[in-house]
Structures are given as C-alpha cells and as structure tokens.
Amino acid sequence: MARFAGGKAPFLRISDTKGHNTQAIMKDFMIAMSPVILFSWYKNGIKVLIDGNINFIEMLYPLFFIAMGAILSTLMEGIFFYVTDKEHRSFQDILDKLSRSYAAIPGIILALLLPLYTPIWVLMFAAFVATIIGKMIFGGFGHNIFNPALLGYAIVGFTLMGVVNRAGGLFNASEVLVDAYAGATPLGVLASGKQLSFDLLVKPYGGLFNLFIGSYPGALGETSSLAIMIGGVYLVYKKIIKWYTPVIYVGTVFVLSWLIGLVSGEAGLWFPTYSILTGGVMFAAVFMATEPVTTPTNSLGKVFFALFLGVLTVLFRFVGNLPEGVGTSLIFLNIFTIAFDKYTAVIRTKKLAKPGGLYLAILTGLFILLAIYTVIKAGNMYSLVMPILGWVI
Amino acid sequence: MKKFMSKYFQITVLTSLLLLIFVLGGVFSRYMTSQIEVHANDNAIKEFNQSLINLVGSGELIEEFDVVGIDKEYDIPGLEGEKYQPELIGAYKVYDSESKVIAVVYIISTIGRDEGLEIAYAIDIESKVIIDTMVVDSSETPDYFQALNFGFYNQLKNKTLDEVLFNLDAVTGATLSCLAVETGMQYARELFARDFDFTIPDIVYTINSVIRNFDKTTMADKPFIVNITYGSDNQELEAYFDNDLNYLETISGTEPNQLYKDVFKDALPTQASIDLRAKVIDYDSTTRTLSVLTRAYHRDNIIIEVTFDETFTSITSLTIISKETYDSDYNDLYTGAPSPVIENAYKDQYLADGSYLDTFAGATVTSNGIIRLLTLIDEVMSAWNGGN
Numbered sequence: 001m002a003r004f005a006g007g008k009a010p011f012l013r014i015s016d017t018k019g020h021n022t023q024a025i026m027k028d029f030m031i032a033m034s035p036v037i038l039f040s041w042y043k044n045g046i047k048v049l050i051d052g053n054i055n056f057i058e059m060l061y062p063l064f065f066i067a068m069g070a071i072l073s074t075l076m077e078g079i080f081f082y083v084t085d086k087e088h089r090s091f092q093d094i095l096d097k098l099s100r101s102y103a104a105i106p107g108i109i110l111a112l113l114l115p116l117y118t119p120i121w122v123l124m125f126a127a128f129v130a131t132i133i134g135k136m137i138f139g140g141f142g143h144n145i146f147n148p149a150l151l152g153y154a155i156v157g158f159t160l161m162g163v164v165n166r167a168g169g170l171f172n173a174s175e176v177l178v179d180a181y182a183g184a185t186p187l188g189v190l191a192s193g194k195q196l197s198f199d200l201l202v203k204p205y206g207g208l209f210n211l212f213i214g215s216y217p218g219a220l221g222e223t224s225s226l227a228i229m230i231g232g233v234y235l236v237y238k239k240i241i242k243w244y245t246p247v248i249y250v251g252t253v254f255v256l257s258w259l260i261g262l263v264s265g266e267a268g269l270w271f272p273t274y275s276i277l278t279g280g281v282m283f284a285a286v287f288m289a290t291e292p293v294t295t296p297t298n299s300l301g302k303v304f305f306a307l308f309l310g311v312l313t314v315l316f317r318f319v320g321n322l323p324e325g326v327g328t329s330l331i332f333l334n335i336f337t338i339a340f341d342k343y344t345a346v347i348r349t350k351k352l353a354k355p356g357g358l359y360l361a362i363l364t365g366l367f368i369l370l371a372i373y374t375v376i377k378a379g380n381m382y383s384l385v386m387p388i389l390g391w392v393i
Numbered sequence: 394m395k396k397f398m399s400k401y402f403q404i405t406v407l408t409s410l411l412l413l414i415f416v417l418g419g420v421f422s423r424y425m426t427s428q429i430e431v432h433a434n435d436n437a438i439k440e441f442n443q444s445l446i447n448l449v450g451s452g453e454l455i456e457e458f459d460v461v462g463i464d465k466e467y468d469i470p471g472l473e474g475e476k477y478q479p480e481l482i483g484a485y486k487v488y489d490s491e492s493k494v495i496a497v498v499y500i501i502s503t504i505g506r507d508e509g510l511e512i513a514y515a516i517d518i519e520s521k522v523i524i525d526t527m528v529v530d531s532s533e534t535p536d537y538f539q540a541l542n543f544g545f546y547n548q549l550k551n552k553t554l555d556e557v558l559f560n561l562d563a564v565t566g567a568t569l570s571c572l573a574v575e576t577g578m579q580y581a582r583e584l585f586a587r588d589f590d591f592t593i594p595d596i597v598y599t600i601n602s603v604i605r606n607f608d609k610t611t612m613a614d615k616p617f618i619v620n621i622t623y624g625s626d627n628q629e630l631e632a633y634f635d636n637d638l639n640y641l642e643t644i645s646g647t648e649p650n651q652l653y654k655d656v657f658k659d660a661l662p663t664q665a666s667i668d669l670r671a672k673v674i675d676y677d678s679t680t681r682t683l684s685v686l687t688r689a690y691h692r693d694n695i696i697i698e699v700t701f702d703e704t705f706t707s708i709t710s711l712t713i714i715s716k717e718t719y720d721s722d723y724n725d726l727y728t729g730a731p732s733p734v735i736e737n738a739y740k741d742q743y744l745a746d747g748s749y750l751d752t753f754a755g756a757t758v759t760s761n762g763i764i765r766l767l768t769l770i771d772e773v774m775s776a777w778n779g780g781n
Binding site: 072078089121123 | 403407418419429
C-alpha cells in the first residue's frame with residue numbers, strides 16, 4: 001500500500017546540511033527579481049529623468065517604493081513575532097525568524113504590483129494585509145492559504161484604488177504626455193471597448209516588441225516580459241521553480257486568446273501575443289503561480305493548477321469586466337490548492353484505475369468545459385454556430 | 394524611563410521605524426503627487442513655446458521679454474464712436490542657433506464680436522514681414538469665427554509692415570472678427586516700431602471739410618464734395634466722392650494717386666463732420682421726388698422716397714421702403730404687430746409737424762436710420778428753399 005508523507009511546503013531539493021535553506025531560496029528569488037526591479041526603476045525613474053520630465057529626487061522614487069515594500073512587510077512581521085512570542089523577543093530571535101520566513105518578498109511583490117503613485121500609507125496598509133492577515137494569522141510562512149501579496153493587492157484594489165488614482169495613478173511623468181495612450185493601459189482599452197483591433201490595442205503602445213520590452217504604462221513590475229523571463233530562466237536553472245508551470249499557464253492564455261480572436265474574426269497571432277504580454281500574465285506565471293506555499297506541490301497538481309489559472313484569467317478578462325483577471329483568478333484558485341494536491345496525488349498513484357481515472361476525468365472535463373464556455377462567451381460563435389448551446393449557456 | 398526602555402526597547406524601535414516610514418514616506422508620496430501638476434504646467438509652457446517657434450518656422454530658442462503695451466485706441470467693431478485699448482498679453486523673442494534674434498511674437502488681445510480674442514503675430518526682424526499668425530484664445534461665436542478660413546489668414550502671411558494702409562479684406566459674415574484680427578495686426582506693428590528699428594510709413598493729409606452736393610442735376614451721382622490738403626507739399630484738392638466714398642472727379646487741384654484715394658476712402662467715415670451713412674441715391678426733377686437711403690438693422694436698406702411741392706417748402710408725399718423686423722422681446726408695443734409699425738409712426742409724426750419721434754426701445758438701429766434720413770431730407774429742403 002502506498003504511503004504518503006505530509007508536511008508544509010517548501011520541500012527543498014537542497015539539503016540543509018550544506019548550509020542551504022530558505023535563505024538560499026530568498027537569495028535566488030531576489031536575484032531573479034533584480035532585472036524586473038532594475039527595469040522598473042529605469043522605465044519610471046531614469047528614463048523619465050533623461051526625458052527631462054522629472055528631477056533627481058523623483059527619479060529615486062520607484063526604487064524607494066520597492067525598498068519600502070520590502071521594509072514594511074519585514075517590519076510588520078517582526079512586530080507580529082514580537083507581540084505573539086513572548087519567549088523570544090530579542091532582536092536576534094526576531095532576525096532569525098525573519099530570515100526563515102520570506103518576510104520581504106510579499107512587500108516587494110506588492111510594490112511591483114501597485115501603481116507608481118500609490119501613497120506610502122496605502123502600501124503600508126497593503127503590507128499589513130499581506131503579511132499579518134494573509135500570512136501570519138494563518139500560522140506564518142508555510143501555513144498561509146492565499147498568496148499574501150495578492151491578498152494585499154486585492155484588498156487595496158477593492159477599497160483604496162480611488163485614493164491611488166487621485167494621487168496620480170500608474171502613468172509616469174513621461175507617459176502622461178503621450179496622447180496616443182489617452183490615459184489608458186493596453187488592457188484598459190480592451191476592457192472599455194471590447195474591440196479586437198491592432199490599431200487600438202497595440203499600435204498606440206509602440207507595437208508588440210515594445211510590449212515585450214515593457215515600455216508601456218502599467219504597474220512597476222508587470223510590464224517587462226523580457227526582464228521577467230530572464231528572472232524566470234534563472235529560477236528554473238536554480239531549480240527553485242518548475243519550468244512547466246509558467247509555460248503551461250502562459251500557453252493556456254495564449255491558445256484561448258487565439259481561439260477567442262478566431263471566433264471574433266481576428267485570426268492574427270498578434271492578439272494572443274498581446275494577451276500574454278500585458279496585464280501581469282508573465283509576472284504571475286514566474287513569481288506567483290510558482291509560489292511554493294499556496295500552489296500545489298506535486299507536478300500533476302502544478303500542471304492542472306496552471307491550466308485552470310490560464311482559463312480563469314481569460315474568463316475574468318473577457319467575460320467579467322475586470323481589466324485584468326490574473327490576481328483574481330490566482331486568489332480564487334489558492335482556495336483549491338489542497339484539493340488539487342489531494343486529487344492529483346491519487347491520480348499519480350492510481351493512474352486510470354478507480355478513483356484516479358474518475359478524478360482525472362473530472363478535472364479534465366471541468367477544464368474543457370470552462371475553456372469552451374470562455375471561448376463561446378467571449379467570442380461570436382455563440383450566436384452564429386451553436387444556437388442550442390448558446391440558449392443553454 | 395530606563396525600566397520602560399529595557400522592557401520594551403525592541404518594540405519601541407520597531408514601531409518607531411514604522412512611524413518614521415509613515416511620516417517620511419508620506420511626505421515623499423505627497424511631494425510626488427504635487428509634482429504631477431508642476432510637470433503638467435511645465436509641459437504646457439514647453440508645448441506653447443514650441444508652438445510659437447513652429448509659428449516662426451525656424452529658431453532654436455524662445456524667450457519672453459518684458460515689454461508693456463502702448464497707448465493707442467481703436468474702434469470697437471460694430472459700436473460706432475466707441476474706442477478701446479488692445480491688450481498686450483505676451484511678447485517673445487525667437488533666437489537661432491547662434492543666439493541671434495530672428496523673430497518676435499506678440500500676443501495681443503482685441504475685441505471682435507466678443508472680448509478676449511488673443512492672436513499671436515510672428516514678425517521677422519530682418520525682413521519686417523508678418524511670418525504667420527496663430528489663434529491663442531477666442532470667445533468669438535464659433536459659427537462666425539469659423540468663417541475666417543485659410544484664405545483670410547493667408548493675407549497675413551508675408552505681409553510687409555511697410556504697407557501704408559496695412560489692413561485686411563474682411564470675410565462676409567465675420568466682419569467683426571476680421572476687424573479684431575486687423576486691429577491686433579496694426580497694434581503689433583506699433584509695438585514692433587517701438588521695440589525694434591522700424592518707422593511706420595505714413596501718409597500726410599488733412600480732411601478739411603466734407604459737404605453734400607445739393608446740385609439737383611448731379612447730387613445723385615456725385616453726392617459728396619470733399620476738401621483735402623495732402624502730401625508733404627500741402628497740395629489743396631477739392632473733389633467729388635460717391636456714396637461708397639470712392640474718388641470720382643477732381644473739382645480743383647491735382648488728382649492724387651490711387652494710394653491716396655484708398656487712404657481717403659478709409660479715413661472719411663471717421664473724419665467727416667457729416668453723417669455719411671445717409672445717402673442720396675436718386676432725384677427725379679420732373680416729379681420732384683428725392684430718394685435717400687441708409688443701412689439698417691438687418692443690413693438691408695431703408696429707403697425714403699419724398700416728393701416736394703414746387704417751392705420745396707413742404708412735402709406732398711412720403712414713402713418709407715423697409716424690410717426691418719422687430720424683436721417683440723424688447724417692446725410690447727409692437728408684439729405680434731406686423732412691420733412697418735416703426736416706419737409708419739415716424740412718417741405720421743414727420744408729416745404732421747416735421748418733427749422726429751424718439752428712438753424706439755428694441756428698434757434703436759431702425760429708429761436712428763429713419764431719423765438720419767429725415768434729417769437729410771430736411772437739409773435738402775432747406776438747401777433748395779433758401780434756408781427754411
């Protein structure tokens with residue numbers, strides 16, 4: 001009879017005896033993040049200074065904002081440790097705990113997800129939600145259900161986005177001067193118009209290559225697919241993440257977007273390319289869908305998680321009225337991480353024999369149904385080709 | 394304090410750090426947000442300056458220079474006898490790559506149909522021509538202002554400041570706006586003459602007198618006799634002018650050149666001591682019927698045909714031909730009443746005792762037009778009957 005060992009992620013391939021531990025992961029994670037951080041500083045700080053649209057102090061702000069995210073989440077966690085553990089309140093104890101706890105990561109990711117002009121007190125509130133409510137209340141690192149950074153981002157999105165927009169939003173001082181943007185991000189244009197037009201969605205932002213490089217309006221860290229991919233390759237190389245999770249996720253978004261484009265009469269590959277280069281898909285694929293605690297641990301679980309994440313991202317983007325569906329779909333799927341792990345573990349051991357085959361059929365069927373629903377609802381096929389199905393749906 | 398710090402040192406440090414970040418970070422965030430408006434204003438200024446450089450067509454740098462307007466008044470379009478002072482909004486020098494001033498741009502506010510028509514006039518320093526113009530701000534009625542098309546503005550391009558008359562051909566339906574642009578142009582020349590080495594060309598002349606021609610056989614064709622002294626050598630001239638103030642025929646003196654004739658035509662409406670708007674258009678000596686005309690409210694004419702008795706001491710018939718209509722919002726007296734209520738009222742009064750009624754509220758232009766014509770009729774009668 002097969003026996004299963006249980007425990008909390010992350011389960012490391014590298015032995016602790018060699019001196020490698022969660023600190024190793026954190027270090028590699030920071031290295032992988034550095035191209036993204038450096039690009040966001042360049043795009044929103046250095047380049048804008050070179051354009052002559054800001055001064056030196058303003059140029060430092062993106063870097064300051066990201067650093068503040070890291071410091072705030074670390075501080076929040078440190079205060080929580082102090083308050084909750086009366087036995088170990090010395091600085092050394094707190095530092096020890098922080099070093100094993102990925103304390104800075106939620107804050108950095110938050111800062112990269114939030115708009116440039118987010119007030120520091122909003123970042124503080126988001127860091128509090130992410131760290132204390134999203135992580136520590138559940139039991140700390142390894143015990144949280146939701147991706148902490150996304151939880152903080154979602155709460156700010158629901159409650160304080162008006163404040164952020166009034167403070168200046170996400171357009172930097174050079175981007176506000178570009179008439180072609182008309183004050184909208186690429187996905188903002190799609191959400192408001194629902195028109196699949198290259199001239200509306202891609203051309204104003206300089207073309208697909210520009211979207212790949214990341215020189216278009218968006219949150220600090222989500223725009224540069226190139227920088228994110230460099231970080232992703234590094235993480236795969238260091239065996240921190242599995243290569244297939246981001247590939248399957250991005251591939252699912254690509255294929256579904258292409259199908260929607262086809263159904264709507266737009267057969268070009270530009271639309272699925274645009275879909276994966278915008279809205280934080282790449283960022284989520286590399287840094288959030290691969291998060292070790294809140295995503296499945298076994299490989300089949302990761303595969304299904306990535307598939308469902310892809311279809312839900314496209315569903316929320318096209319069928320819902322959200323400008324981007326990445327954060328919402330990821331938070332939603334975090335709830336089912338344990339279920340994914342449980343059922344895919346059975347499938348892996350039982351293969352097609354009962355109940356493995358049944359679970360596989362359910363998961364696959366659910367994915368296919370969701371995918372078809374998304375394509376039909378978002379495209380024009382519903383009214384033209386399948387009237388019965390259209391009446392039912 | 395020592396006891397407190399030894400017990401709560403760590404938490405104090407942590408929360409103090411948090412507070413410090415809250416305060417300093419908040420200050421930095423506010424600073425960033427406040428800079429948005431600063432940058433927007435800076436950019437608006439940059440864009441405006443670039444638009445002025447583009448107006449000049451060449452040039453690397455632009456710099457505002459500190460000058461004030463000059464005291465010179467111009468007629469308010471559409472309001473006779475009333476004058477105003479144009480306003481200098483801004484003045485800029487445009488430099489080339491060698492820091493040499495190549496052009497100047499004056500932004501002048503004038504009155505057209507409404508106040509506040511701001512136009513930028515770019516003048517080349519060396520060739521002393523207007524390079525181009527640009528509307529900076531306008532409250533003019535869009536329907537009328539849009540009639541100022543490319544053809545109108547094209548008159549200003551390369552217009553030399555050395556022109557004596559220095560005016561513009563107006564566009565039908567937008568005369569007031571055209572006059573505003575012209576006034577701004579003339580004012581810009583005055584400023585240029587003051588700020589740079591330039592003398593405005595001038596024609597020397599004096600209109601000594603303008604009288605009506607009461608000769609029954611020629612009065613319709615040659616209605617005005619004008620006495621002028623002109624030129625640097627003070628030549629005396631007496632000549633006939635027609636109803637449109639075109640030079641017709643020399644009575645005495647030397648006929649001037651066309652430039653002078655154009656200047657006289659331009660100057661007579663404001664310098665004549667008689668009202669040139671009342672015009673004799675016909676006289677039939679057989680029936681002793683005189684026809685006089687004036688411009689009225691809707692730009693149509695009011696014509697009065699009057700027939701005199703043999704002695705020219707009384708009027709045997711008087712007919713007013715008019716297409717005037719009246720706005721009932723202004724005077725209940727003629728609400729819904731068909732025209733020519735005003736005309737008949739004046740006619741009846743005049744025929745009764747030779748006097749004129751006061752102007753009617755809401756029909757001032759019509760009333761003044763009729764009074765003007767009746768006054769002219771009285772002058773003619775008096776000239777023909779020896780002063781009665």
